[in-house]
Amino acid sequence: MIADSLPTFLVHPSPTPVPETERAQLLADPGFGRVFTDHMVTIRYSESRGWHDPEVRQRGPIALDPAAAVLHYAQEIFEGLKAYRGADGGVLMFQPAANARRFQLSAARLAMPILPEALFVEALEQLVRIDAAWIPDGDGSLYLRPFMFATEVFLGVKPSSEYLFVVIASPVGSYFKGKAKPLSVWVSDEYARAAPGGTGAAKCGGNYAASLLPQAEAIRHECDQVVFLDAKERRWVEELGGMNIFFVFEDGSVRTPPLGGTILPGITRSAIITLARARGLEVREEAYSIEQWREDAASKRLREVFACGTAAVVAAIGQVRSREGDFIVGDGQEGQLTGSLRAELADIQRGRSGDPHGWRHPVT
Numbered sequence: 001m002i003a004d005s006l007p008t009f010l011v012h013p014s015p016t017p018v019p020e021t022e023r024a025q026l027l028a029d030p031g032f033g034r035v036f037t038d039h040m041v042t043i044r045y046s047e048s049r050g051w052h053d054p055e056v057r058q059r060g061p062i063a064l065d066p067a068a069a070v071l072h073y074a075q076e077i078f079e080g081l082k083a084y085r086g087a088d089g090g091v092l093m094f095q096p097a098a099n100a101r102r103f104q105l106s107a108a109r110l111a112m113p114i115l116p117e118a119l120f121v122e123a124l125e126q127l128v129r130i131d132a133a134w135i136p137d138g139d140g141s142l143y144l145r146p147f148m149f150a151t152e153v154f155l156g157v158k159p160s161s162e163y164l165f166v167v168i169a170s171p172v173g174s175y176f177k178g179k180a181k182p183l184s185v186w187v188s189d190e191y192a193r194a195a196p197g198g199t200g201a202a203k204c205g206g207n208y209a210a211s212l213l214p215q216a217e218a219i220r221h222e223c224d225q226v227v228f229l230d231a232k233e234r235r236w237v238e239e240l241g242g243m244n245i246f247f248v249f250e251d252g253s254v255r256t257p258p259l260g261g262t263i264l265p266g267i268t269r270s271a272i273i274t275l276a277r278a279r280g281l282e283v284r285e286e287a288y289s290i291e292q293w294r295e296d297a298a299s300k301r302l303r304e305v306f307a308c309g310t311a312a313v314v315a316a317i318g319q320v321r322s323r324e325g326d327f328i329v330g331d332g333q334e335g336q337l338t339g340s341l342r343a344e345l346a347d348i349q350r351g352r353s354g355d356p357h358g359w360r361h362p363v364t
Ligand SMILES: *Cc1c(COP(=O)(O)O)cnc(C)c1O
Pocket: 080, 203, 239, 240, 241, 242, 243, 244, 264, 265, 266, 267, 268, 269, 308, 309, 310, 311
């Protein structure tokens, strides 16, 4: 590919799209990540040809050689973002260029090739355009999942020389069933999500594989999610399995753990920091320990805690459980700032308010 010109996407519309009535049924209650649209986008990469053969085609299985590198050494990265049906009927994405840049950083960490930002965004637009009928109305959205994996047929341990980039799309309702009910979290003292120098800041499937056991432990303790502490001291709160975390204090100040290689730089996290600062709130990106969390919850100095990420947007955390005992944040219910930040962000994402920070990306 030449630096400034995008290759032409070959578009092969599906000969057998899901009939409209069936689609309407699926869209009525899609849940999360179980319903998929008619198409996918694929772009190939090889060391000799670079990025080539971008295609929009019928969604379907991908044939892989059993020796494909990803199946052995997990060279895989992904992204997640949403397309919304805007208030005026147009289709909007939220900051796709930010996802493109993060995808590049993840690729660099996993020794994978860098997909140009414009090609990443064009792939998303192509899919959203051809599958626009799959964007649910109301509270729903179309979750977009770009990902890339190593396809070279070779069992040697080295970066693959071939990759496939794919985008699929899944209409979703709200992430957590049972709506605004605050989350309960289990503090994992045995397992860490990320270590200094590791892949914690990259969005790679391997991080998730490692979080599944602690997540299962959280569920065994009747919690919705696991919260991870730092790997070194097992003391500093880092994030959830797939969401960043914020603390709100009685003086109105807000705190979130600083990025430093072990925390995934969430795009929602960054948006929340911007929105809170625009309200004049003090936001500190500062380490916060589990002991302090427990103490501040007991003294009621801590008023609200919430998690945030693309899938759930903003979700209150009401209860914390750990081997050292359980505690409640505030009255265990969603706090005022949590609810109002979620509403403000959702209004921007869905085109129901202005876009003071230039975050919306119109597609149609
Ligand atoms: C994707 C992800 C997040 C949230 O990032 P967003 O860009 O806000 O969706 C947080 N933590 C982890 C570990 C993630 O993988």
